[in-house]
Amino acid sequence: MERLPMQSVAMDFQQFLTSQNSAVLATLDTNQLPNASYAPYLWHDGKLYIYVSELAKHTGNLFVRPGLSVMVIEDEKTCQNIFARKRATLMATAKPIDRQHPNWADLMHHYVSHHGETALHLQNLKDFHLFELEVLSATFVRGFAQAYTLNGDALNEVKHMNDRGHGQSSRHLTDAQAS
Secondary structure (H helix, E strand, O other): OOOOOHHHHHHHHHHHHHHOOEEEEEEEOOOOOEEEEEEEEEEEOOEEEEEEEOOOHHHHHHHHOOEEEEEEEOOOOOOOOHHHOOEEEEEEEEEEEOOOOOOHHHHHHHHHHHHOHHHHHHOOOOOEEEEEEEEEEEEEEOOOOOEEEEEOOOOOEEEEOOOOOOOOOOHHHHHHHHO
């Protein structure tokens, strides 16, 4: 399998996030129990934005515990191989953006432009909150043998994840952690 130059991987990562519309969110509740959900998002200027209702458990979780993991994944109906779906997993911190914030209206304009009429109606509902998700690091899987980590301020520090392949089991790592 031919490897892309790291700059091309970073560009493909950005294009992938721009081309998708929703993400799976993994948050922790007040008892530190995980909650998986989803939300439509906007990728804008290197940050992810979600607009979510207080009725959703993840919204309350984000106010109390702002750390989360986000997965954006290729649609299984259009992927070439279900085992090699293109996907990005982001480690992020959520920060609410108050409606009075100078950037709120501009960000909501971009969000509505991206998501259409339903988003336009939701923007006036007072129980909805805009969150900026600052991405701390990411894993980007383009397919078989194409897994990368992205770090740095602009997520432009790209490293291929595994040069050893799948030949030897890492089971001993799991066993050592259990003892």
